Amino acid sequence: MTAPGRRSSTFSRLLRHGFTDASAAERLLDAPELAPVRNDPVLLEALGATADPDLALRGLVGLLEAQSAPAARRELLDTVIAAKPLRDRLLGVLGASAALADHLARHPQDWRALVMYEPQDLHPGVEEFERGLAEAGDPVALRVAYRRCLLSVAARDVCGTTDVAQTAAELADLATATLRAALALAKAAAPEDAALCRLAVIAMGKCGGHELNYVSDVDVIFVGEAVDGADEGKALRAATRLASHMMRICSETTVEGSIWPVDANLRPEGRNGPLVRTLSSHLAYYQRWAKTWEFQALLKARPVAGDLELGEEYVAAVEPLVWKAAERENFVADVQKMRRRVVENIPVAEVERELKLGPGGLRDVEFAVQLLQLVHGRADASLRSGKTLDALQALAAGGYVGRADATQLDEAYRFLRSMEHRIQLHRLRRTHLVPEDDADLRRIGRSLGLRTDPVTELTREWKRHTSGVRRLHEKLFYRPLLDAVAQLPSGEVRLSPEAARERLVALGYADPASALRHLEALASGVTRKAAIQRTLLPVLLGWFADSADPDAGLLNFRKVSDALGKTPWYLRLLRDEGAAAENLARVLSAGRLAPDLLMRAPEAVALLGDGDGGGLAPRSRAHLEQEILAAVRRADDAAQGVTAARGVRRRELFRTAAADIVGSYGTETQPAEADQGALVDRVGAAVSDLTAATLAGTLRAVVREGWGDTLPTRFAVIAMGRFGGHELGYGSDADVLFVHEPRDGVDEREAGQAANKVVAEMRRLLQIPSSDPPLLIDADLRPEGKSGPLVRTLKSYEAYYRRWSLTWESHALLRAEPVAGDEDLGRRFIELIDPLRYRRGGLGEEAVREIRRLKARMESERLPRGADPKLHTKLGPGGLSDVEWTVQLLQLRHAAEVPGLRTTRTREALAAAREAGLIGAEDAGILDEAWVLATRVRNAVMLVRGRAGDTFPTDGRELAAVGRYLGHGPGHVGDMLDAYRRTTRRARTVVEALFYGSGEQQRL
Template sequence: MSAPGRTSSTFTRLLRHGFTDPSAAERLLGAPELAAVRGDPVLLDALGATADPDLALLGLVRLAEAQDDAGRRVLLDTLVTAKPLRDRLLGVLGASEALGDHLARHPRDWHALVTYEAADLHPGVAEFEQCLAGAADPVSLRIAYRRCLLSIAARDVCGTTDVAQTAAELADLATATLRAALAVAREAAPEDAAACRLAVIAMGKCGGHELNYVSDVDVIFVAEAPEGARGADEEEAIRAATRLASHLMRICSETNTEGTIWPVDANLRPEGRNGPLVRTLSSHLAYYQRWAKTWEFQALLKARPVAGDLALGREYVEAVSPLVWQAAERENFVPDVQKMRRRVVDNIPAAQVDRELKLGPGGLRDVEFAVQLLQLVHGRSDATLHHGSTLGALKALAAGGYVGRADAAQLDEAYRFLRAMEHRIQLYRLRRTHLVPQDEAGLRRLGRSLGLRTEPVAELNRAWRRHAAVVRRLHEKIFYRPLLDAVAQLAPGEIRLSPKAAGQRLEALGYADPAAALRHLEALASGVTRKAAIQRTLLPVLLGWFADSADPDAGLLGFRKVSDALGKTPWYLRLLRDEGAAAENLARVLSAGRLAPDLLLRAPEAVALLGDPQGLKARDRAPLEQEVLAAVGRADGAAAAVAAARGVRRRELFRTAAGDIIGSYGTEESPAERDPGALVDRVGNALTDLNAATLAGALRAAVRERWGDTLPTRFAVIGMGRFGGHELSYGSDADVLFVHEPREGADEQEAARAANTVVAEMRRLLQLPTSDPPLLIDADLRPEGKSGPMVRTLASYAAYYRRWSLAWESQALLRAEPVAGDADLGRRFVELVDPLRYPRAGLGEEAVREIRRLKARMESERMPRGADPTLHAKLGRGGLSDVEWTVQLLQMRHGAAEPALRTTRTREALAAARAADLIAADDAAVLDEAWVLATRVRNAVMLVRGRAGDTFPSDARELGAVARYLGYEAGHMGDMLDDYRRTTRRARAVVEELFYGG
């Protein structure tokens, strides 16, 4: 026994070298078998470099004990003098208890690790066949297999091979083993060998050259009668081949004194375990053509002939390959593959899901399924994707532009790390498992085997979770990409088109000018650049989406313009390919009319909004106004300030229009968001908030230019009409009143001059020439109309309304709501006008008659000459004016008694009137439907034509686009007009009774 001081020193040294049980290690180092190397510091350093120094030392002692004296001397001498051997042997012993057991049983097999020549680094099938050549029975085959496995593991743990090379070597070893097993089976039954041609097809990871240390080896057997045999010999050939195949499976799968090699699994064959083990080539083809399920074609991606009659094996692969690449054309192909992946996750026991490295969320299968799905969808037209290995296919997908290079690099790194974890977990005891160990010792050994030495367990958990999170995120992004399903639904000829075929398809899809469309396609997708490659993926699908609109030509032209504008922007095509429904959303927006594309071409970076699930949700007024005021504050001069405010308005106007179009096309997830009334309310609120923020910016710019931060008078902008009612459409003017109140101690005349100057400057700034949709201020609803002053004090408004107010002015004030400027002044203005718009005594009969006369006069005088009164959305029969005047009459009559009626919004007031039993529920529903429909018609006209209008377009394409926006299929414009007339006719009947008194 060592002295206490020395023991303490040894303990410390052993702990420093990574031993967890220094007492046991010290005893093992003192074993007589290691006497020749006991004091050699090189050995201790080498042990400390292994995944588990305690395990490595125990394995070394057992191996030394198993040697005779001469063999032990050779082992220890070589161990000390040959660093490559020392690293290989101790590396294996520290990583694999099972291989340590093998070496203890077969002590001379360590010699397989001696050679370290270049030819030994990456052996292939031929080298492994040579190693297995002497194995004439199952036991010797298992021993030879483990000897080969020992060499693969040594190269792996020493870093001579990476994880992909290790997996490929394991697959090559499996190939050689299948060939050796088949040779043993043939030797045992030479009559069966002569009676058939038998090919062994590797599937799964073996077929893909990416096998695990311990895994079922998936195979399919195909057989034929020998060449020249009679047809009657086919059945005998199948029987003979079945006996050979069964014997091969037993040789590899059964357990004997040397354990087992691995199970040979033939359940991927047609009909699975219920089907015959061996079939002819024609029988296989008949099954795949008629009965095969989607997953069976996915499995065939990795099919590779490995043993037996290789010519027959190649015939099999060549015959089934076209069927594999047609699988994506099957109905519901993409959803079926996605459901299959979800079922795999759902079947994991709850207690294991967080430890499941292969099948769990963020596991290896997430990568494999995503890659295979992309291969099957795009590989129909791109043979470069016909790879059996996951990493090879991923590289090809990135090269072809089907996956972003950064995404592919992250997936590659994560997959390699997870596979390395899987390899080292299985290598420990050579057991088929994909569960990450739970015990501290297992996690420590696993972490150290991956090179994590400072805090192996913590570092392992962090790295594992990080890579799993990357895989999960990218799996969700790629595997559930909407573009995939759309591409899968294209016929093969539609994916890669010749110019002639493209022209014919464009014409068939409804493009009015196929020649021009073809020129756009060639400009976008010709060449060998990555951008062109991604465009070639996108365009076949986009063409179909454009064709689902009233004007496919406009959609394609818009797409070319946007692509040209963003051609050098790296995120643009990546967004369309990868992010949610961005590509479909863009197609809808570009082909729905002129307004949204015009806005987008002036701010093409707004395309990014289409890929964000929240990107088309309107922003609240407060953050919007804050952004506008910040932009104004940074600008140099009033004109630049308003230009900045307009820039925000342009982007937000596009956001609103795009959200409206996409919601109207029925692509919103929530049915509530597809409700026409909800869409109208959303647009009205968004446009109101946007215009209010823009006016706030113009006001700040006008004040700052001359007065800095403080105007000598309080100033507020009151929204009127549709502005105040939150019911703006895309072409609406901003109806406003301006009110001011001199600050305490300020000169009243100076305050009035300042207020008028601000109004004039705001109007001037907002009327500066621009290509954006204009924001026109209309103050004609002010007291005395066009003859009155543009801005008044609060006291002046009070005096006017007290003495001169007319019924129409009280009615107009129903929509009054502060929208910009001094909030307190705006609130006091509302308090001032409330008694006028909601009179306590209600309306007298004379006031009611006056309102009716005004309405009748407006109908007769303001309807445009030649307009069809049954189709005019604003002034026509049952249109906006009819519904609004009816609701407003109810508000003025009953608003004092019914607080819920005190709202500036038409639909809210109508709902309140129904709740108060002031209008029958059926009548309220009729008016609401007509008002919503008329509002949508006005919005549609602006979206389609790019300019405001109250009547349906006369141009057939524009009318078709309005119909599509309103939810009608192509060619149903007549139905749309009939439905509009029917809806508004019913509304007019209610108006006649409620407004005109029947």
């Protein structure tokens, strides 16, 4: 009996060495079998180094008890203590696998299989395993020999002699040797069947891919042929009997348990199809009936047993079909749908613990890799590997996957497979569920080298890798570019110069020779950049061709690529991030404005990369103003401040233009926006907010340079016209009024001089020539027009409007809204003008007639000579002026009684008039449609030509580009013009009734 002092000391040592049940461990150490080494510190250190010291100690005692004689027991103990390699291997296995400990207890001499430590023993292949199974003359003996070989695989694994990929390969090689041995037993049992047929066993799944688990079904397909002179029917029946017997040998349970199930359900027609088919029967099925998933499964097909020559013929015959599978209709969508279906079928209680099938699990890595292989491997043979990690490395080397992404996936896959191996190794049971018991988690964590707090560390690492896999799976598996590449014919995935020229001509490129030079400049060479370009360009060429000017799209792409050539994120963005590549193609081929903006700020390409469109969502005025004011504060002087503000404006104009183009044209994954009115409103609001923020920044820059923090007078900028209505287009001027109010104690003359200097300096700085779209300040709507002062005090405005205000000025003030400067002053200006623009009692008939006369004179004087009035978006019949003046006349007459009409926005006012019964719903819809269409045409002209215009272009290619923006495909320019005339003609009819109507139109 152990003395109390010694017990206390041993107990503490056991806890320090990782034992969780020190009392039980003490009792085991006191067992007679361990008496010779009870006090040997080497044993305790070795046990403490295992995944589960308690389990290892129990297993060692069990193995010692199973030895037939004291001498055998002593030999085992002496060898364990003296030979470190054996000690590490044996105790490592005993501490990780209760099932292998039980095997050793049943076969106590099998520990000797771990003694060898020769170089050839480190990484055995099929031949070495075949030698280990050679003496098995029956199924029971085969099971014992299999477990003995498995013991050596596990020992190398837990000791770190092999990594997870090598372990998986060894398990696949052991499975191959076992299938061969089982088939040999089946043939020996039925030599007459063996004489009639050739039978090839094709490994599929993880066995075929050399990445098998410890416990897994071994997926196979059987191919049979008759030997010379034999009847094919008899030969296939014989082959079927042999195959069935081989499967039973591996799958059936005996006193030694089973090896693993052999699963042939991946064969044509699954379990409903014949177990064995001829090669020609296989090919006929795959050519006519096979589903997408069956070609994905064939990626890993590998002959492993039986007639290997026939097996190689099978693989050679089906391989071309595998690499054409991506061209099947809906191929990518089918693979994606299959993956989603797998996740949906996991029980809810298990989904978060599923290492293999759950979100972020092993299958996510495998499916992403396989999908990329099948799409890109058609043209790149380096991707045609059945091994997940090798294929992933090849995808990274070829530029199809980012290096960082590939590294993260590789690390995650290795970690998750290691967890799976350790979970299965414990009981040699087929499971992919992470256990919930802390003792199990502790053993797994320690087996993976996590020793400080194994349970916490294991859970953290597992969740980290799962989260990373989930993110990358979504990024790679659902990337829109993948589906686009898959839809290309295989001959066009990597274009030869001759094929490229033919395709360019077929796609409608006007100058294929120049286009070829661009392609060569972008994609020639062996650099990673060129490799990614070779993946992108075949798809981009098609997207450019879906525009009015594909040559310009390709040229612009080359310019952007040259500008960002040394920027590491650029091509990664196009390859990986959402619809970035397609968005860029649409933007670069839609006209001049967006490409010109992008050329001056190529880094803005990053805005296209947000998969959910968030990168193109307009930023709020407050956000823009904050950014611009911060840039102004950092600038050395006013000129630099305004330059910085212009830089923000340039980027945000590109963001707005790109979103407009993508929303109008649509993409493969995002159809064109159905609500064109919402698209117009978004553009108008975004450009107006940007203009307001730019003016606020310019004002701050001027005041800061001339007066420091405080201007001698309060100063506000009031937006007018389309600016005040939040309806600016890309090329619109900024109509404004300037108002100031001297601060207390400041002379009015001094204040006026300061205010005028501010206005002059703002206009000067904004009019400095640059390559950016101009921002012109137009103050012609001020009192007295061009002959009046540029800036007035609030009192001056009040006096003028009280005494001299004309009807047209009340009309113009309908759009007035403060946008920059002193907020309180702006608010008080609005309070001043509200009674003018929303006057009680509305307008008298004389005022209405004056507005009509003014409109008629404006149209006659401003309509360009020679222009077709019916196609003039602003002044033509049914155009912007017609709709806006009609709506504004309603506002002038009824806004005092109808609060909804007190808005600066045309469409909002029109909707309010309809709701108040001032205009019928049908008429309101007609006017709204015409206003939206005319605004879209103006935006399209600016996008296409890079300069503002109120009429359709005369150049055929530009006109076609406008048509494409408006949703009219190639050859339908005439339809576009007819649609415009029809829409505006209907609007003009409404305008004539409402705006030009006589006394019977009492609503006006």
